[in-house]
Amino acid sequence: MPSRESVAARLCRGRATARASVAAAAIAAAGCTPDVPKDPVPEEMVYDLQSQPPNVPQPTVLVVNPTTRRIDFGQAGVVLPPDCATLKAPSPTGAPQLSQAECEFDQYLQSLDGFPTVTPATAPASAALDPATLTPGTNVVVVNATTGAVVPDAKATFDATSGHLVVRPARSWSIGATYWIGVRGYGNGVRAVGGKQVVGSSTHALLKQPMSLTCMAVPPGPIAASCPAFQLLSQSYDVATATQLLFQLEPVRQIYQASGGFELMAAAGLPREEVAVLWGFPVHSSSVAELDPTANLVPSVTAPNEIRVAVQGTVDPASVKAAVLTQNTGTVLLMDLTAAATDLVMGIPPAEATYAAGSIVIRTAAPLVAGHQYGVFMTNGLVDAKGAPLVPSPISVLLSLQGTLVDPATGHSTISTVADADAVQLEAGRSQLAVLFNDTHFKALTGVGRDNLVYAFAFPLGGTP
Amino acid sequence: MKLSVAAPVLAAGLAAGLTLPSRAGFASGFLIYDLSGEAIGRASAVSADTSEPAAVWFNPAQLPHQEGASGSAGGVVVTARSTFTPADPSAAETDSKRGVFFLPTIFASAKVSDRIALGMGVYTAFGIGIHWPDDWVGREAAIGASLQTLAFNPTFAIKLHPQFSIAAGFDAIRATVDFQNGLPSIVGGNVRLVGGTWGYGGNVAVLYRIIPERLHAALTYRSRAKLDFDGNADFSPANPDFERMLPDQPGTASITLPDIFTAGVMGRVVPNLTLEVDANLTLWQTYDQIDIRFSNPGTPNRTLRPNGHAALTLRAGADWALQRAPGLHLRLGVIWDGSALPAEGVGPGLPDSNRIDGTVGVGYARGMFKADLGYMLVTFLGADARTGRESPEGTYKTTAHLIGLTLAARWGGAGARP
Numbered sequence: 072m073p074s075r076e077s078v079a080a081r082l083c084r085g086r087a088t089a090r091a092s093v094a095a096a097a098i099a100a101a102g103c104t105p106d107v108p109k110d111p112v113p114e115e116m117v118y119d120l121q122s123q124p125p126n127v128p129q130p131t132v133l134v135v136n137p138t139t140r141r142i143d144f145g146q147a148g149v150v151l152p153p154d155c156a157t158l159k160a161p162s163p164t165g166a167p168q169l170s171q172a173e174c175e176f177d178q179y180l181q182s183l184d185g186f187p188t189v190t191p192a193t194a195p196a197s198a199a200l201d202p203a204t205l206t207p208g209t210n211v212v213v214v215n216a217t218t219g220a221v222v223p224d225a226k227a228t229f230d231a232t233s234g235h236l237v238v239r240p241a242r243s244w245s246i247g248a249t250y251w252i253g254v255r256g257y258g259n260g261v262r263a264v265g266g267k268q269v270v271g272s273s274t275h276a277l278l279k280q281p282m283s284l285t286c287m288a289v290p291p292g293p294i295a296a297s298c299p300a301f302q303l304l305s306q307s308y309d310v311a312t313a314t315q316l317l318f319q320l321e322p323v324r325q326i327y328q329a330s331g332g333f334e335l336m337a338a339a340g341l342p343r344e345e346v347a348v349l350w351g352f353p354v355h356s357s358s359v360a361e362l363d364p365t366a367n368l369v370p371s372v373t374a375p376n377e378i379r380v381a382v383q384g385t386v387d388p389a390s391v392k393a394a395v396l397t398q399n400t401g402t403v404l405l406m407d408l409t410a411a412a413t414d415l416v417m418g419i420p421p422a423e424a425t426y427a428a429g430s431i432v433i434r435t436a437a438p439l440v441a442g443h444q445y446g447v448f449m450t451n452g453l454v455d456a457k458g459a460p461l462v463p464s465p466i467s468v469l470l471s472l473q474g475t476l477v478d479p480a481t482g483h484s485t486i487s488t489v490a491d492a493d494a495v496q497l498e499a500g501r502s503q504l505a506v507l508f509n510d511t512h513f514k515a516l517t518g519v520g521r522d523n524l525v526y527a528f529a530f531p532l533g534g535t536p
Numbered sequence: 537m538k539l540s541v542a543a544p545v546l547a548a549g550l551a552a553g554l555t556l557p558s559r560a561g562f563a564s565g566f567l568i569y570d571l572s573g574e575a576i577g578r579a580s581a582v583s584a585d586t587s588e589p590a591a592v593w594f595n596p597a598q599l600p601h602q603e604g605a606s607g608s609a610g611g612v613v614v615t616a617r618s619t620f621t622p623a624d625p626s627a628a629e630t631d632s633k634r635g636v637f638f639l640p641t642i643f644a645s646a647k648v649s650d651r652i653a654l655g656m657g658v659y660t661a662f663g664i665g666i667h668w669p670d671d672w673v674g675r676e677a678a679i680g681a682s683l684q685t686l687a688f689n690p691t692f693a694i695k696l697h698p699q700f701s702i703a704a705g706f707d708a709i710r711a712t713v714d715f716q717n718g719l720p721s722i723v724g725g726n727v728r729l730v731g732g733t734w735g736y737g738g739n740v741a742v743l744y745r746i747i748p749e750r751l752h753a754a755l756t757y758r759s760r761a762k763l764d765f766d767g768n769a770d771f772s773p774a775n776p777d778f779e780r781m782l783p784d785q786p787g788t789a790s791i792t793l794p795d796i797f798t799a800g801v802m803g804r805v806v807p808n809l810t811l812e813v814d815a816n817l818t819l820w821q822t823y824d825q826i827d828i829r830f831s832n833p834g835t836p837n838r839t840l841r842p843n844g845h846a847a848l849t850l851r852a853g854a855d856w857a858l859q860r861a862p863g864l865h866l867r868l869g870v871i872w873d874g875s876a877l878p879a880e881g882v883g884p885g886l887p888d889s890n891r892i893d894g895t896v897g898v899g900y901a902r903g904m905f906k907a908d909l910g911y912m913l914v915t916f917l918g919a920d921a922r923t924g925r926e927s928p929e930g931t932y933k934t935t936a937h938l939i940g941l942t943l944a945a946r947w948g949g950a951g952a953r954p
Contacts, residue, residue, distance in 0.1 A: 104712050104732035107770035109784040115777075197780070257776060268776075276777035280722065302676070303720040307836035347777075 113268040116236075116254055116348035117195040118275040120323070121316075124149070124487065128194035128350035130186040132249070132330065133323060135353060142180045151177055155474065170485035171474030179468045185353035187465045188243040188383055189363035192252055193235040194348050198263040200229045200236060210255040211238060214335045216351065217248040221339050233490065242366060246384050247356040253336040256347025271347040277320055279333070279343060284321045292318070355462055358384025358455040360431060360526045362464040370447050370528060375438040378405065379430040380447060380526065385456035386426045392452075393424040393433065399518035402452035405433050408503075408529060409443035415516065439532050446504070448519045449526035463525040470501050470527050471508060500529055566664045566683060566886060567796070567818055569849075571641045573610055573942035576910025577897015578853030579869025581814040583800035584743065584754035588908075588944060589643035592657035592691050595754045595800070596703035597743035599653035600695035604948025605646030612639040616914075616936035618666065618887050622673060623922075623929040630674070632884075633667045641942070645691075655691035655705075660684070662711075662793055664886060670726075674884045674928045675718030679726060681885035682714040683791070689739070699745040707737040709793070711763045715885070719782070724774025729787060729828065731767020737793070752802040760822050761793045769830060786831045792822035794844070794876075808857040815851070820844030820876035842881035847874040853895070867897035867910065875919065882921045887932030889919030904946050912938040 119126040125147060127133075136143035144151060152158065155174035169177070180186070192213075205211055205227040213222040224241035238252055254261060256269045263269055277284055277300060286298035292314045294301045300320075304313035327333070332351050333343045360382045361368040370380045394401025396419055403424035411418020421436040431449065439445065451460035469476060469489070476498040478485050484494030504527060507513045514520040570580045572590040582588075583595040589606045591598040618632040645655035664683040668674065686709070693703035712732040719725050741756040767789075771782035800814035823844030829837050853869035871893035882888060897910035916934040921927035 104767060105714050105730040107728055107730050107768050107784070109768070109770075110772075110779075112783045113776065113779050115780050270779055271777040273778050273781045276722070276775055279777075299721045303722050306720070306838060 113270045114196065114198040114263040115270050115272050116256060117197055118272040118348060120274055126195050128348060130190050130192065130352040132326060132351045132353060141184050144177055144181065172472050172476050172485045173487065175472045175474055176468060176486055179463065183355040183462060185355035188246060188354055188359055188361055189366060189368060189465065192238040194254065194350065195235050199231050201262045201264050202229055204261040205229065210261045212253045212336055212339050212341045213238060214251050214339050215248050216251050216335055243361055243368065243383060244354040246354055249351060249353040251332040251335050251349065251351040253341045253346045253349045255341050255345050257345055260345060260347060269347055275348055278324045278327050280324060284317050284324055290318045357459055357462040358382055358386060359462050359464055360449055362466045362526065362528055370530065376435045378433045378447065381430050387454045387456055388426040390452055390454045391424050391426045391431060393422045394517050396516055401518055402450045403431055403433060404448040404517050404519050405435065406446040407443050408446045441532055444529055444531050446529040447526065448524065450519055450523040451525050453525060461525045467524060467527040469497050470504055471521050471524050472501060476501055566662050568661050568663055570912060570938060570940065571659050573897065573908035573910045573940040574899055576895055576912050576938060576940040577867030577869065578855055579851040579871045579895045581800060581812040581851035581853035581869060583756055583798050583814050584752035584802035584812055585810060589645040589655065592643050592645060592655040592689055593659060595741045595743060595756050596655055596691040596693050596705055597701045597741040599645050599655050599693040599703065600647065600651060600701045602645060604946055606944060606946040607644040608942050608944035609642050610940065610942030611641065612938055612940040614639060614936060614938050616934060618932050618934040620674065620884065621931045627673065630669060630672045635665050635667065637665055651695040653693045657689040659687055661687055666885060668884055676720060677883050677927045678717050678885035680716040685709050685711045699748060701743050703741045705739045707739065707761060709735040709761050711735060713765055719773055723778045725772045728770045729767060731765035731789065733763050733765045735761035735763040735793065737761035750804050754800040756798045758796040760795045763791045763793065765789045781834050783832055785835065787829060789826055789828045791826060794822045795819040808859055810855040813852045816849040818847045820847055842877050844876050844881065845878060847876040849873045863901040865899040869895035879920050879922045882919045882932065883927040887919045887934055890917045891915060906944040908942045910940045
């Protein structure tokens with residue numbers, strides 16, 4: 072039996088049946104509500120600065136302090152405590168708080184003047200993206216702003232677990248460079264798995280505006296009622312909130328405009344109107360011994376008694392010295408962790424360390440023992456050609472954190488940028504290495520500790536580590 | 537006798553339902569008070585004296601004093617155009633598109649006893665209809681606005697005394713809205729909001745025939761009626777980045793039609809000249825704020841603040857029955873109509889202002905039949921939009937013409953009044 076409304080609607084369209092009730096006929100005859108179409112809703116590249124934490128593409132230039140030129144999460148309103156160990160205690164207010172591990176990791180990032188070279192670039196999307204449309208150089212454009220050149224060999228994938236587009240360089244980002252990544256959307260760009268168009272977000276649309284969002288008003292305002300962005304936001308918010316939001320957005324827009332990111336994209340064939348999302352980030356300028364198993368950036372065994380660790384950037388060869396027990400003058404330590412399990416001293420085989428052809432080279436006096444677990448550690452005594460210390464690689468930092476990487480209660484990662492599965496793997500290594508770092512004799516014997524570590528990696532010696 | 541009532545009432549419902557009229561309101565706000573050819577000729581100053589079945593609208597307490605059963609059908613053709621002159625003298629004027637609307641009205645009444653009468657009216661008493669160019673300066677305030685109503689108004693009236701009668705009625709009002717306005721310039725494109733609903737109200741009236749057929753006084757009250765619209769919004773943002781924020785979706789909005797008080801006095805100094813003055817007080821405070829709510833939490837709701845206030849309308853009309861031409865009536869009237877909106881509430885969807893109207897009319901009755909033709913010139917005195925809140929700053933000027941034609945018939949009794 073049709074409902075009264077549906078019968079009325081059919082009457083309005085002139086398709087009433089003889090069974091239509093008199094009441095429905097009266098309703099329909101009295102006045103039909105006009106039909107309006109219902110258009111499909113496209114998917115979008117998410118850019119939400121208001122969520123906590125902000126759900127925006129990362130890494131991002133927006134958290135680089137313009138004064139110190141270092142990463143500063145205070146730019147996003149996140150202030151880290153000086154001692155992350157205090158985060159072990161529950162928040163007095165019961166409010167969610169950073170994990171100790173995330174605090175420690177963020178403190179590491181804040182020590183850098185750019186993001187690590189192995190950081191994947193990610194951008195959230197409202198739906199899974201069709202991998203076939205994630206074409207590098209066309210729909211996903213990566214430009215090295217320092218050189219102005221398109222990065223031709225970047226790889227774009229979609230991580231369905233996190234819901235993020237993931238962009239990685241073929242090997243690693245270049246130190247000292249700034250990268251801008253643009254995603255082409257709309258009719259000619261990336262598509263969702265179901266074939267829907269992918270557009271930009273409303274926030275990103277404001278960041279694309281060539282004119283001031285506050286119409287040149289400065290805090291605390293007021294912003295002219297005729298200001299287009301104010302007119303838009305004042306439909307959703309009261310005057311004070313709309314004003315506050317625009318004063319938050321305008322500096323972000325200015326960063327986008329000053330960076331020339333849209334112009335770089337246009338030069339690379341991606342015009343502003345087709346950019347569904349754009350973001351940029353600097354890479355730290357310091358040399359780094361790179362470590363990223365997913366990119367095969369791991370120590371390589373190049374001879375029965377030789378291990379090489381690749382370094383991006385310059386290295387002062389004079390600073391490359393193998394650790395010698397109790398002397399604490401070495402900067403490179405090789406450990407036979409299998410042997411060290413029974414005798415720490417026996418776990419440090421005699422070795423020498425040098426720098427050659429872009430790698431730290433470790434040679435032991437005796438051949439390495441197959442089947443043993445080896446650990447390679449380096450300290451910030453390693454410096455570049457200008458005397459600046461190498462910076463830690465992020466995985467080394469994760470492996471040496473004091474806080475756990477997996478929440479024992481939930482099984483989830485305690486660091487928002489580390490996936491649960493990765494956190495479980497890393498936590499296994501971290502907990503083993505923590506035995507060493509927590510041993511007061513270890514630092515005294517080797518000179519290596521959490522405070523000066525720039526590289527830490529353990530691997531079983533089989534074929535290839 | 538009851539059957540003779542039922543037939544015209546049913547006919548009224550079916551005929552009026554064929555088309556739902558649309559027009560700009562031509563009493564204060566969006567009230568359409570002038571619903572018959574005879575009344576238009578007399579400036580609708582008829583609450584204390586009319587022989588039409590349209591008394592269902594003007595004052596149903598007159599029905600027990602009418603003889604037999606009667607029915608009328610007619611319509612009012614309205615044409616109007618508004619012009620917006622921006623406050624910025626360098627900017628160009630904009631004319632709204634000339635709207636031409638047809639407003640059908642049907643009334644029926646019958647006495648079921650010497651003292652009791654029943655009536656039925658199907659009419660449009662409230663409406664908005666205006667359309668501006670798509671690219672005009674005020675597009676974000678309104679491109680098109682249409683509010684259409686159709687009231688079904690059964691009425692009961694009783695003569696308590698040969699000189700005194702009362703009446704009460706019930707209003708069932710079908711209403712639809714169809715608004716279109718431009719989205720903010722950063723978004724671009726348009727949004728169209730459509731919806732429909734039913735609202736309900738009531739009315740009461742008294743008539744005191746102080747000196748029957750010589751001096752009458754009337755008082756009527758018609759209640760507010762809340763219209764809670766359920767409808768749909770069709771967003772068409774030019775910037776696709778706003779398509780997810782502004783998906784097509786259901787929405788709601790409420791408009792409350794105002795209370796209307798009317799007082800009138802008719803005097804017939806000589807038998808063939810009827811003079812009447814009426815006053816309407818329309819409580820447009822009910823049209824204070826309109827909250828348009830969307831179902832998608834990410835879509836910004838919209839609030840319009842016309843800030844309506846009470847509006848007074850004064851009417852004076854005359855009906856001259858020519859002795860040399862029995863059945864022929866000449867009519868004349870003038871109206872001063874106060875604006876329902878303050879300057880900060882004036883917008884292109886309802887560019888309301890004080891108005892002065894002049895009316896003329898002619899009617900002819902022969903036997904059981906009667907025909908009336910009325911014309912009204914509505915001159916808006918200029919509505920200043922000064923704050924830029926609901927409209928760009930500037931002045932709206934509107935001129936409208938109404939032509940009403942009503943055909944009536946009476947069965948039984950003494951027939952139409954000559």
